[in-house]
Amino acid sequence: MGVLVVSGPTAVGKGTVVSALRAAHPEVAVSVSATTRAPRPGEVNGQHYFFVTDEQFDQLVADDGLLEWALVHGTHRYGTPRQPVVDALARQHPVVLEIDLQGARQVRETMPDAQQVFLAPPSWDELVSRLRGRGTETEEQMARRLRTARQELAAQSEFDVTVVNDTVEHSVEQLVHLLGL
Structure with a gap:
C-alpha cells in the first residue's frame, strides 16, 4: 500500500474516475487539495477543498506542509497538504492524489516511491x-485548456503507467489493480 498519483490532461475525467474509485473502495484515502480560491456553490470546506487565505497558503509552503503546489491558470494556488x-x-x-502534471x-x-499513473483519453477528438x-x-x-492538454499529453512517457480512460469502470478496474486491492 502506498501513494498512487493520478494525473492527465484537462477534461480526461480524473475527478470522475477517482470519485468512482472512492465510491467502490471507501478504504482508499483521496487527498483533498488546499486552494486560495473562494468556494463555489455547494462546495464544502474540508470535503471538496480546504479553502485557505493567501497568508495561510504561504504558511503551508513555508512550513513544508504541502507535497506539491502550483499557481493554476495564473489566478489561484492549489496544493496537496502533506499531513x-x-x-x-x-x-x-492506500492514498490517491488526483493532481495536474506540474503537481x-x-x-x-517529494515522494519518489509514489506510483505515477497517466490517465489518457481514448483519442484527441474524445478529449x-x-x-x-x-x-x-x-x-x-x-482553447487555452486544449493548448495545455497538448503539452500534458506530450508528458505521458514521464509516468510509470498509462491508463486509457475509455470507460470509467475500466479505468477504476485498472487503478484497483495498481493499488493491489
Whole structure:
C-alpha cells in the first residue's frame, strides 16, 4: 500500500474516475487539495477543498506542509497538504492524489516511491468532445485548456503507467489493480 498519483490532461475525467474509485473502495484515502480560491456553490470546506487565505497558503509552503503546489491558470494556488497523506499511510490506507502534471512532477521529487499513473483519453477528438460537453468554459478558456492538454499529453512517457480512460469502470478496474486491492 502506498501513494498512487493520478494525473492527465484537462477534461480526461480524473475527478470522475477517482470519485468512482472512492465510491467502490471507501478504504482508499483521496487527498483533498488546499486552494486560495473562494468556494463555489455547494462546495464544502474540508470535503471538496480546504479553502485557505493567501497568508495561510504561504504558511503551508513555508512550513513544508504541502507535497506539491502550483499557481493554476495564473489566478489561484492549489496544493496537496502533506499531513493527511502521512496520516492515511500510517493507518495503512492506500492514498490517491488526483493532481495536474506540474503537481505530479513535484510529487516525484517529494515522494519518489509514489506510483505515477497517466490517465489518457481514448483519442484527441474524445478529449475535445468531453471538454466541450462540460459546457463550463468559454471558447477562449477551452482553447487555452486544449493548448495545455497538448503539452500534458506530450508528458505521458514521464509516468510509470498509462491508463486509457475509455470507460470509467475500466479505468477504476485498472487503478484497483495498481493499488493491489
